Amino acid sequence: MGNQPTVGNTAFGPTGDPGGPLISYYLRNAGVGFTSPIWTAGNLGYRSQALATVTFDANGHGTAPAATDVVVGQSLANPGSLTAAGFTFNGWFAAASGGTAVTFPNAVAADKALYAQWSVASAQGGTGSGLAATGSEGTLPLGTLALLLVSTGAALVVRQRRTA
Numbered sequence: 001m002g003n004q005p006t007v008g009n010t011a012f013g014p015t016g017d018p019g020g021p022l023i024s025y026y027l028r029n030a031g032v033g034f035t036s037p038i039w040t041a042g043n044l045g046y047r048s049q050a051l052a053t054v055t056f057d058a059n060g061h062g063t064a065p066a067a068t069d070v071v072v073g074q075s076l077a078n079p080g081s082l083t084a085a086g087f088t089f090n091g092w093f094a095a096a097s098g099g100t101a102v103t104f105p106n107a108v109a110a111d112k113a114l115y116a117q118w119s120v121a122s123a124q125g126g127t128g129s130g131l132a133a134t135g136s137e138g139t140l141p142l143g144t145l146a147l148l149l150v151s152t153g154a155a156l157v158v159r160q161r162r163t164a
Contacts, residue, residue: 021047022048022049023048023049024049024050024051025048025049025050025051026051026069027050027051027072027111028053028111030050050071051070051072052070052072052110053067053068053069053070053111054068054069054070054111054112054114055067055111055112055113056092056113056114056115056116057096057113057114057115059096061082061116061118062082062083062087062089062116063082064082064116065079065080070108072110073107073108074107074108075106075108076104076105076107078092078104079092079114082116084118086120087118087119087121088120088121089116089117089118090116090117090118091116092104092114092115092117093114093115093116093117094112094113095115096115101117102114
């Protein structure tokens with residue numbers, strides 16, 4: 001592997017300046033040497049911040065927002081509600097099912113995923129069956145059925161079985 005290359009202690013501009021360069025790194029890479037002390041140790045004096053990635057899972061309905069990076073220790077704003085035909089969006093949760101809805105703003109300490117949870121939308125129109133309302137009760141009285149059959153030229157024949 002050999003030695004890793006270095007770029008010197010002023011490669012990113014003046015050091016020690018509070019308005020100087022800001023080095024951002026992903027918190028998930030901290031275990032492989034990308035940590036804040038690397039940038040501030042040895043009198044480098046660069047400001048640094050760790051980032052965490054928040055991903056969103058639509059959980060089978062709607063379209064999830066794109067993943068976003070948040071500075072560790074800061075808060076995530078509400079990504080908004082989703083929509084999907086036939087479903088009601090119940091909120092963002094830390095698990096795909098169950099649990100309590102996440103509140104916003106939401107503090108971020110590490111990478112995390114948020115899951116949309118849904119419930120089946122109640123039927124609109126009053127039938128309560130989940131089927132679209134058609135304007136009828138769904139059944140015809142026997143007399144109306146017979147009238148329809150006769151008017152279309154069909155005959156309804158009722159036969160009784162003889163018992164001996």
